[in-house]
Amino acid sequence: MIDLHSHTDQSDGTFTPAELVAEAKKLGLEALAITDHDTFKGYEIARPIAAEAGLELLCGIELSTKFGGATVHMLAYFPWEPPPPDFCGWLEGLLESRRERNRLLILKLQSLGLDITLEEVEIKGRTLTARPHFGRVLMEKGYASSMQEAFDKYLDESAPGYVQRREVPVDEAIARVKAAGGITSLAHPVRVAKNDWDTLAVWVEKMASAGMGAIEVFHSDHTPENVAYYQSLGKRFNLAVTGGSDFHGGNKPTISLGTGHRGNLAVPYSVLEGLRAGRH
Numbered sequence: 001m002i003d004l005h006s007h008t009d010q011s012d013g014t015f016t017p018a019e020l021v022a023e024a025k026k027l028g029l030e031a032l033a034i035t036d037h038d039t040f041k042g043y044e045i046a047r048p049i050a051a052e053a054g055l056e057l058l059c060g061i062e063l064s065t066k067f068g069g070a071t072v073h074m075l076a077y078f079p080w081e082p083p084p085p086d087f088c089g090w091l092e093g094l095l096e097s098r099r100e101r102n103r104l105l106i107l108k109l110q111s112l113g114l115d116i117t118l119e120e121v122e123i124k125g126r127t128l129t130a131r132p133h134f135g136r137v138l139m140e141k142g143y144a145s146s147m148q149e150a151f152d153k154y155l156d157e158s159a160p161g162y163v164q165r166r167e168v169p170v171d172e173a174i175a176r177v178k179a180a181g182g183i184t185s186l187a188h189p190v191r192v193a194k195n196d197w198d199t200l201a202v203w204v205e206k207m208a209s210a211g212m213g214a215i216e217v218f219h220s221d222h223t224p225e226n227v228a229y230y231q232s233l234g235k236r237f238n239l240a241v242t243g244g245s246d247f248h249g250g251n252k253p254t255i256s257l258g259t260g261h262r263g264n265l266a267v268p269y270s271v272l273e274g275l276r277a278g279r280h
């Protein structure tokens with residue numbers, strides 16, 4: 001069993017890279033990909049620890065991209081060699097746009113009368129400060145009783161505190177990853193195109209023709225029907241298959257590394273072999 005989708009506390013997970021590697025070893029995972037949002041920091045910290053522990057660790061990342069007006073998460077894997085410096089420079093620009101969003105989000109929350117500062121939130125966020133870190137501070141200060149409530153009341157797209165962030169067009173992300181020697185995979189397609197299967201097929205075709213190399217068929221939120229359909233889409237558009245839990249530790253406590261929701265996930269090692277064989 002492998003897990004090609006996981007987050008550390010360098011993005012919006014709660015496990016440190018070392019704790020994540022330890023958890024993967026405990027479960028007997030044959031390979032792990034760390035796919036933090038917009039940063040390789042967790043992967044870089046984990047690499048020597050995984051090597052020491054004898055765990056196969058894959059370099060990955062999850063990019064927030066725009067397709068039409070929609071936000072689409074695009075996973076990227078670098079299974080042969082790490083990406084070159086110019087890719088990391090491009091990534092640094094994306095992180096800067098997130099920082100700008102965070103500054104605006106704080107101003108908006110303060111204008112709603114909340115007592116909250118950027119410093120308080122950034123302490124929790126390390127490399128990358130994301131909305132769950134805002135959620136934690138809002139909970140600690142009694143503005144919300146749960147992460148769900150923090151999002152519903154302040155942080156979700158429909159909530160009063162929401163600030164739109166500049167996101168990279170999906171074509172640009174796909175092209176950048178490809179030029180850097182990586183493979184892109186459409187993350188959790190169940191959350192794409194409002195789960196309308198016909199629209200999804202049209203979108204996937206466009207992304208595939210832009211150079212996307214894979215589709216995340218296996219994911220904690222996918223039903224068996226989803227899996228079968230995404231598998232068929234992968235075949236139709238000649239895409240490799242990826243899969244993982246989308247583990248976030250305590251920020252999504254019902255999802256376990258490797259096994260997803262109550263054991264609904266078991267990604268075989270052959271998926272990783274297929275990804276490597278289908279170099280796109």
Ligand SMILES: [Zn+2]
Pocket residue numbers: 062073187188
């Ligand atoms: Zn995602």
Ligand SMILES: [Zn+2]
Pocket residue numbers: 005006007035062246
């Ligand atoms: Zn994710």
